Amino acid sequence: MTRETSARALWLINGLTLLAAVIFLSPVLYSIWMSFQTSDAYYSGGVDFTLRNYDVAVGQYNFARYLLNSVIVSGIVTLLGISFATMAAFAFARFEFPGGNLMFGAVVATLMIPSHITLIPNYLTLARAGMLDSYAGLILPAISSGFAAFFLRQYIRGIPRALDEAAYMDGATPLKVLWRVIVPISKPAIFSMALQLFIAEWNNYIWPLVAISESDLFTLQIGLARLYRVNPGEDVIDWPLVMAASTITILPVLLGFVLVERHLVRGITMGAVK
Amino acid sequence: MLRKLTPYLFVLPLLGFMAVFTYYPILQSVNLSFREWDFMSPTKPWVGLDNYRLLLTTRDFWNSLKVTAVFALISVPLRLALALAVASFLIRETAVSRISRGAIFLPAVTSTVSIAVVFSWVFSTDYGAINGFIALLGFDKVTWMQDPQLALYVIIFVNTWKQLGYDVIIYTAGLQAISMEYYDAAAVDGGRRFHVFRRVTFPLVMPTTYFLLVISVIDAFQVFTIVDVMTRGGPAGATDMIVNMLYRVGFTLFDIGTGSALAVLLFIFLIALALVKARVIGRRVHYDS
Secondary structure, eight states, X not given: OXXXXXXXXXXXXXXXXXXXXXXXXXXXXXXXXXXXXXXXHHHHTOOOBOSHHHHHHHHTSOHHHHHHHHHHHHHHHHHHHHHHHHHHHHHHHHOOOTTHHHHHHHHHHGGGOOGGGXXXXXXXXXXXXXXXXXXXXXXXXXXXXXXXXHHHHHHHHTSOHHHHHHHXXXXXXXXXXXXXXXXXXXXXXXXXXXXXXXXXXXXXXXXXXHHOOOGGGOOHHHHHHHHXXXXXXXXXXXXXXXXXXXXXXXXXXXXXXXXXXXXXXXXXXXXXXX | OHHHXXXXXXXXXXHHHHIIIIIHHHHHHHHHHTBOOOSSSSOOOBOTTHHHHHHHTOHHHHHHHHHHHHHHXXXXXXXXXXXXXXXXXXXXXXXXXXXXXHXXXXXXXXXXXXXXXXXXXXXXXXXXXXXXXXXXXXXXXOOTTTOTTTHHHHHHHHHHHHHHHHHHXXXXXXXXXXXXXXXXXXXXXXXXXXXXXXXXXXXXXXXXXXXXXXXXXXXXXXXXXXXXXXXXXXXXXXXXXXXXXXXXXXXXXOOHXXXXXXXXXXXXXXXXXXXXXXXXXXXXXXXXX
């Protein structure tokens, strides 16, 4: 084989690979395209570009509100979740204290627990506390991440203790050491975990489904499922409108994904492949 | 004094919320599984094992167990085989490989509801993409999601499509961890491609396969969203996965006792699987060092 033909073969393989990737994503790409078509054009097979579907989804079906709810809930869950996990990880990595190993074991045990066992009791707890149909009801059950705590503890153990000790010598408190020494060094790990928390909460479906009945508090996932199900199973669905709502639901994560894919992949493989 | 309290203060927020929203609910579920309650009545009478007995004699329970088992038996090998093939093909760190892996990974982090809605369109009878192609070829339309023989396969397809990227990422990491020396040795021996794969790649990537196997079985028993959006367990219970039944019994029939019993059974089963997973990871860590 000459160099020329092998280069051409490489081009061909690369081209086919990219084509396969586009075909793989085509349902989603097409749904975005469809969301910019008028219903008439879509059902008659023509092309007629419009923003009306977004206007209807946001205006008539309250998707701006759902978007805001999703941003607020996922944002707070991520912020609190990562803070609590980092604090606990720091304590487990750096302090010897009575009960510490037991507590760490209890945290690790939560990695095995399927979330569905907590569904009914958490519903009851929040009902009793009068917190169904509230942001608190959406947020509180989601902010203790055993995985993030476990993962960050492993990471922090890899940071030389000499750095902490130098800071303590200068009279720093543990909180200062955490904030000034550990957190800056752990930034990549904390960022990866925060991303995973955010994505998981953004896409959370079953908990908002049971905890929220007030439509002003719907997250995007619930709003989209309801909009689609107006006429379940029937083909009188306004597909372009549904796809506009779907695009609003996907787009923030899609845009973020392009920027942070590397961190996300690193976090996932670090968690799975030791 | 304060010095001694410090670590406790640091773990308090995490463990406090875990106590209320994770540990307590487990005990509460077990407790409720022995009682009869409908969310409303002032008393929750103790009924012993009645809920479990009822569950084990209900057609719905065995049906959802069967549906979930069939789902796992088909979707798990499918996911692993596809993922290993794709990861092997995209293993090199070229721009095209990276972009393609990113494209395949995208659905794994995207909203499951959106994906379910998009594929509801793809498989819809009158305007869907697939029936569009079928019509172009001159065949009759297929009622994908209304046909009890087909609906579960549609769900399996969509779930595989969504999860594939995650498996590919893990396999890619596993494959890249295999030392080049093995391949060099195989090359010296004049190994052919398939031979090298069978004798070198496949055995060395086995720990990753075990890991993904357990993970994807655990996933299979927790599928809910795709089914809830696309078929709601229908037609005629053909896609009624365990969690869909749990949701229906608990939150639409308000039978808290039976719902809790179902949750407890699922819990026991998944904990057993998770222990297998922990052993697999333990062995692998050992294997590496």
